[in-house]
Amino acid sequence: LKILIPTMMLIPTTWAIPAKQLWSSSLAYSLIISLTSLPWLKSTANTGWSFLNPYMATDSLSAPLLALTCWLLPLMILASQHHTSSEPINRQRMYITLLTSLQIFLILAFSATEMIMFYITFEATLIPTLVIITRWGNQAERLNAGNYFLFYTLAGSLPFLVSLLLLQNNSGTLSLLAPQVYPSMQLSSLTNKLLWIGCLLAFMVKMPLYGAHLWLPKAHVEAP
Numbered sequence: 001l002k003i004l005i006p007t008m009m010l011i012p013t014t015w016a017i018p019a020k021q022l023w024s025s026s027l028a029y030s031l032i033i034s035l036t037s038l039p040w041l042k043s044t045a046n047t048g049w050s051f052l053n054p055y056m057a058t059d060s061l062s063a064p065l066l067a068l069t070c071w072l073l074p075l076m077i078l079a080s081q082h083h084t085s086s087e088p089i090n091r092q093r094m095y096i097t098l099l100t101s102l103q104i105f106l107i108l109a110f111s112a113t114e115m116i117m118f119y120i121t122f123e124a125t126l127i128p129t130l131v132i133i134t135r136w137g138n139q140a141e142r143l144n145a146g147n148y149f150l151f152y153t154l155a156g157s158l159p160f161l162v163s164l165l166l167l168q169n170n171s172g173t174l175s176l177l178a179p180q181v182y183p184s185m186q187l188s189s190l191t192n193k194l195l196w197i198g199c200l201l202a203f204m205v206k207m208p209l210y211g212a213h214l215w216l217p218k219a220h221v222e223a224p
Helices: 004-016 020-038 038-043 063-083 089-110 115-124 126-136 142-171 190-206 216-224
Strands: none
Touching: 004 020, 004 089, 020 038, 020 063, 020 089, 038 115, 038 216, 063 142, 089 126, 115 126, 115 142, 126 190, 142 190, 142 216
């Protein structure tokens, strides 16, 4: 929360500060947040959870991803100042707001201790990413790239949602803090095999695995 709440406060700050100080103030603010995230890394050698509350926690896998997320925002702000300098000031503010909302959703996703919360926040990153690609893309194909991006990721994530709901129905909880309540998955039946594939399919598209990667060249070429 010490990282999440200041990140959320960056959005109203972006719209309140004067236009001349917009990029410098946003950069300084995001750098302070990224420096504050460094203590997450000190516990990566330990096993188990740390910085724990009922909904969010960090472990040795999520802590580096959270720190990387916080450091990406000032780097994106640095890289985008010249790219958006000729646009109206409100569009520049909206651009920083979308980048900040991406960081908020990723912090919630990487620190989530409940799988439905992880699913919702991870998929919520689609919205600012789609707007950034379709509005600030560099070429005329950006709308087509946005459609590919949205279709592939949503089509891959819906089986994951169905699998999570079935797992919730069978085990009674989707909390990562209580993995011992999950029944051991025996892959002997067709249903369990489909459940296993559904859980992996979303990440196969996000990676992306070869064959589910056609959205990636378009989206990455068109993104600012």
